[in-house]
Amino acid sequence: MKYLVKGVTTSGSTFRPSDWSERLASILAHYRPTKRPISIRGQDNHKMQGYSTYVMPVTIDGIRSIIVDSRLGDIEPLALEFALNFARDNNLTVIENYEEVLQVEEMQVT
Numbered sequence: 001m002k003y004l005v006k007g008v009t010t011s012g013s014t015f016r017p018s019d020w021s022e023r024l025a026s027i028l029a030h031y032r033p034t035k036r037p038i039s040i041r042g043q044d045n046h047k048m049q050g051y052s053t054y055v056m057p058v059t060i061d062g063i064r065s066i067i068v069d070s071r072l073g074d075i076e077p078l079a080l081e082f083a084l085n086f087a088r089d090n091n092l093t094v095i096e097n098y099e100e101v102l103q104v105e106e107m108q109v110t
Contacts, residue, residue, distance in 0.1 A: 004098040005087040007064040014063075015092060021057035021066040024086060028055040031075045055083060067098060 007015040017023075032052040051057065054072040058065050066083075073080035087094050 001070040001096065002098040003068045003070070003084065003087075004060075004095040005066045005068060005083070006060070006093040006095070008093050009091045010093060011091065015090060018064065021064045024066055024083065025051045025055045025057045028052055028072070028079055028083060031055070031072055031079045033071075033075075 054069040056067045068083045
């Protein structure tokens with residue numbers, strides 16, 4: 001299951017700071033499906049670079065958001081709990097089963 005955490009509070013205000021999604025994704029970047037180092041510019045690099053595929057910052061309709069994959073909890077349950085608690089603590093809008101919502105919207109468009 002995927003969660004879409006939108007950078008809009010439940011009262012409709014834009015969440016600040018504006019780079020919150022990148023910051024949160026950076027904090028959780030270590031938790032990824034593989035621990036394989038990523039090569040940058042053809043050089044071996046033993047540090048993790050980039051975001052985890054389980055926590056991705058996105059912009060949807062001009063709103064900074066983050067997609068959190070529940071498989072994050074398979075690697076580290078506290079990391080998934082942290083991401084979802086961050087959303088709840090800051091009264092952010094959370095859409096559960098995000099991939100299913102997209103499929104329904106695509107079916108309605110065609």
